[in-house]
Amino acid sequence: MxxxxxxxxxxxxxxxxxxxxxxxxxxxxxxxxxxxxxxxxxxxxxxxxxxxxxxxxxxxxxxxxxxxxxxxxxxxxxxxxxxxxxxxxxxxxxxxxxxxxxxxxxxxxxxxxxxxxxxxxxxxxxxxxxxxxxxxxxxxxxxxxxxxxxxxxxxxxxxxxxxxxxxxxxxxxxxxxxxxxxxxxxxxxxxxxxxxxxxxxxEKNSGQSMTYTKQMIAAVQSMEVEEALNYAAEMNANARASEDCQKGIAAFLNKEKIVW
Missing domain, CATH: 3.90.226.10 (2-enoyl-CoA Hydratase; Chain A, domain 1)
Incomplete structure (x- = not known):
């Protein structure tokens, strides 16, 4: 390099x-x-x-x-x-x-x-x-x-x-x-x-969530509506199982500060 x-x-x-x-x-x-x-x-x-x-x-x-x-x-x-x-x-x-x-x-x-x-x-x-x-x-x-x-x-x-x-x-x-x-x-x-x-x-946002969101914004614009929604549903399901989502929701429900 x-x-x-x-x-x-x-x-x-x-x-x-x-x-x-x-x-x-x-x-x-x-x-x-x-x-x-x-x-x-x-x-x-x-x-x-x-x-x-x-x-x-x-x-x-x-x-x-x-x-x-x-x-x-x-x-x-x-x-x-x-x-x-x-x-x-x-x-x-x-x-x-x-x-x-x-x-x-x-x-x-x-x-x-x-x-x-x-x-x-x-x-x-x-x-x-x-x-x-x-x-x-x-x-x-x-x-x-x-x-x-x-x-x-x-x-x-x-x-x-x-x-x-x-x-x-x-x-x-x-x-x-x-x-x-x-x-x-x-x-x-x-x-x-x-x-x-x-x-x-x-400090305030999950890096993983920002990555997924940015990726989706780039991808969905070239898709047909139904294809884009199917892709969005899959990403939604994947995100729910992610470590960041579990950590964030648990902290929110326990009224704890989320440290990203």
Whole structure:
């Protein structure tokens, strides 16, 4: 496993922090950075000391999307080579979307194109008012291909079209009203708000229950109603037999504090 230099991984208070660490390039994504992000999220999945993940970035920008110099190099690639590179990014987004642990984006600056995609696939997102969001691919002759799949699920077709087809950057408050991000908070309060929210999830919720719930949200949307309900009933039955459910219900009935 290669040493991570473009991404940092730390754990404290049962919260894993994954940091985009390429501030001189506005944390733009290239193949190596995507590889290291995948490596960090894999590490977090197996890290028993981490219950929740915060994705943050160094510098002034959260993520400027794909590294355009890197994209220019790829124009000399074969279709097969470009498909492999596209799949590399797809796997990262899917990994975050389907990750067994809750992922919170802490957005301290602009999140553009693929960077906006990164924020989109996280489960929760906190942003500063100054941050801009948008998918600018159509303005440089590119397409927002992979991120679109997740954006449609998150905010619906009408709002997704207004972002993807115009290529316009929108302010944080509009991103919040569209459902693209959850919370706008002043920069001076960002660290504290995210830490408090993450700690609340750690202390108050069953990790197993959050995993199952997140997994089901991702799965049921592509199912027919009856199939989705059958799947939900099975998951419901499985959950009743789980250690966490037995522990939680027993503590509640005995009026004891549940320690997760």
């Amino acid at each position: 290669e040493e991570m230099t473009l991404v940092k991984y730390e754990v404290a208070n049962r919260i894993a922090t994954i940091t985009l660490n390429r501030p001189e390039k506005r944390n733009a994504l290239n193949a190596e950075m995507v590889t290291q992000l995948k490596q960090a999220f894999t590490q977090a999945a197996g890290d028993e000391s981490a219950k929740v993940i915060v994705l943050e970035a160094a510098g002034d920008s959260f993520c400027a999307g794909a590294d355009l110099a890197y994209l220019q190099q790829l124009q000399n690639n074969t279709f097969e080579e470009n498909l492999a590179d596209s799949n590399h990014l797809k796997e990262l987004f899917l990994q975050i979307y389907q990750h067994p642990k809750v992922v919170i984006a802490k957005i301290q600056g602009h999140a553009i194109a693929g960077g906006c995609g990164l924020a989109t696939v996280c489960d929760f997102s906190f942003t500063v008012p100054e941050a801009k969001f948008g998918y600018t691919e159509v303005r440089i002759g590119f397409i927002p291909a992979i991120v679109k799949v997740f954006l449609l699920r998150k905010i619906g077709e009408g709002k997704a079209k207004s972002l993807l087809l115009t290529g316009e950057l929108i302010p944080a408050e509009l991103a919040e009203s569209m459902g693209l991000v959850n919370t706008v908070v002043e920069a001076i309060e960002l660290d504290r708000e995210v830490a408090n929210f993450a700690q609340m999830l750690v």
